């Protein structure tokens with residue numbers, strides 16, 4: 001979670017709810033792809049991100065690991081991230097025209113940009129990263145419309161639960177030194193949450209929530 005002072009430095013100082021209007025609409029981006037470069041280690045992909053890409057591109061998690069995503073370990077947790085390529089550090093999903101080839105199934109963090117998430121009091125809100133988008137003028141848009149995700153309520157519930165799980169796991173792993181145990185925990189996390197066979201959003205969320213309690217117990221999280 002970002003601290004308030006850090007947030008103030010990079011935002012307009014406001015926290016937005018989903019029904020608020022915010023100056024975040026970059027429109028069609030007019031050929032720009034600036035925010036699709038050099039972002040590989042900036043954020044991890046959630047199980048929902050991987051599910052969406054897998055369904056829409058008709059690929060498995062293993063297929064994606066070949067050339068589109070990579071596992072990056074941070075604070076002992078290995079999670080998938082977008083893979084970047086070349087001198088320009090370009091996202092693997094940019095096509096020859098420098099457009100996102102998975103626009104309709106792009107990851108949650110990509111959907112939000114230039115908004116970011118604020119986790120506070122078991123809730124999820126948004127902030128505007130001022131100056132992050134290269135467009136000099138952004139238009140006003142309702143936060144929910146900008147995110148454009150189907151079934152926002154269920155998605156938010158998932159995002160919050162996933163955030164809490166990873167946060168708790170980070171704390172728990174601070175005290176784990178055994179490499180074999182860390183490998184097992186990370187392998188379990190990927191197998192259970194990223195390799196689902198869900199083919200609809202409903203199946204995905206059902207699967208996630210029905211496995212959560214068991215996974216917490218297995219991972220040693222209260």
Ligand code: SF4
Pocket residue numbers: 035036037039082091092093094099100101102103106107110
């Ligand atoms: S997934 Fe698409 S929107 Fe996200 S960084 Fe890659 S090219 Fe850009």
Ligand code: SF4
Pocket residue numbers: 026028029030032033034035036113114132133134135
């Ligand atoms: S920096 Fe702004 S204009 Fe450029 S691709 Fe990202 S959102 Fe679009």
